[in-house]
Amino acid sequence: MILHLRAAVQQLYAAPPARFTALRTELVSQAKSAGDQDLAKQVAALRKPTVAAWATNHFVRTHPEDLAEFRAFAELLREAQRTLDADQLRALGRERARRVDALGLQIAAAADEAGQSVGAGALAEVHDTLVALIADEEAEKKILTGALVKALSYSGFGSVDIDDAVAIEDAEPALTVIEGEGGGSGAREAPAAVDLEERRRARRQAQRHRLAGALKAAQDAARDADRHVAVLTARQEEVTEGIADLERRLTTARERLARVSAELDDAVAERDRREAAQAQAEEALTQHDSEG
Numbered sequence: 001m002i003l004h005l006r007a008a009v010q011q012l013y014a015a016p017p018a019r020f021t022a023l024r025t026e027l028v029s030q031a032k033s034a035g036d037q038d039l040a041k042q043v044a045a046l047r048k049p050t051v052a053a054w055a056t057n058h059f060v061r062t063h064p065e066d067l068a069e070f071r072a073f074a075e076l077l078r079e080a081q082r083t084l085d086a087d088q089l090r091a092l093g094r095e096r097a098r099r100v101d102a103l104g105l106q107i108a109a110a111a112d113e114a115g116q117s118v119g120a121g122a123l124a125e126v127h128d129t130l131v132a133l134i135a136d137e138e139a140e141k142k143i144l145t146g147a148l149v150k151a152l153s154y155s156g157f158g159s160v161d162i163d164d165a166v167a168i169e170d171a172e173p174a175l176t177v178i179e180g181e182g183g184g185s186g187a188r189e190a191p192a193a194v195d196l197e198e199r200r201r202a203r204r205q206a207q208r209h210r211l212a213g214a215l216k217a218a219q220d221a222a223r224d225a226d227r228h229v230a231v232l233t234a235r236q237e238e239v240t241e242g243i244a245d246l247e248r249r250l251t252t253a254r255e256r257l258a259r260v261s262a263e264l265d266d267a268v269a270e271r272d273r274r275e276a277a278q279a280q281a282e283e284a285l286t287q288h289d290s291e292g
Helices: 005-013 015-032 037-044 051-062 063-085 086-113 120-135 137-144 193-291
Strands: none
Touching: 005 015, 005 037, 005 051, 015 037, 037 120, 051 086, 051 120, 051 137, 063 086, 063 120, 063 137, 063 193, 086 120, 086 193, 120 137
16 A cells, blocks of 8 residues: 555556556555545656666666666766866776666666566667766766656756656655565565664775775876877987988988089089080181191
């Protein structure tokens, strides 16, 4: 028996897609039987999630550790964007596509195991939703409710459009695994407050460890990139100096060519003069001999 709208949302959006419509009808009937017409109308208005939205909701509930690791990476990337850390942004930007693709395939596999196939179009929407999670903290909060009704997307600037993205605007994060059907229970019993606090501290410690590891990996990658740049810079300077030396030698060779060309021009002119004088002398001798 549901007592409020949030309980209905938890049950409905944890149920397999094939059961959504029938379960919604059952919950509406329960609310009417309890004399709560307003609740019945609210439940009836809840929208069935798309395949991509359901797959994401299912993963939020069933794989919190994998999602926590991805969220830690997202926070690291957002922090680099806030601080305009160019080196870290380059390193994490290259990692982003790999992580989004890998987690998208995990989400699709988890949905398939639960009996819901995720086609290429839905997988692309899951991919877009993960990109939106990285880009916008508000989008991340909506995803964590486990009550998405449609995929999210990020255009590359500004904030993510999260209007009408979840079943109800005040949906709470799906912190526990929801039993959609069976046993008459809507959700697992909440652990004691002290246990929740202990788990929260453990999650934060694990998250910090992952953040520190990601930061170290990014720093190592940045150092490797710096070393590569230094090596290439030295090679560039070597080649540049070689070109300068060749240009100096070319200038010297051109100057020598100019001098030799000038000397050649003078020599040719001198030869022409002497050949002309020779011809005149030969002609004078021939004329003298003919007159004798």
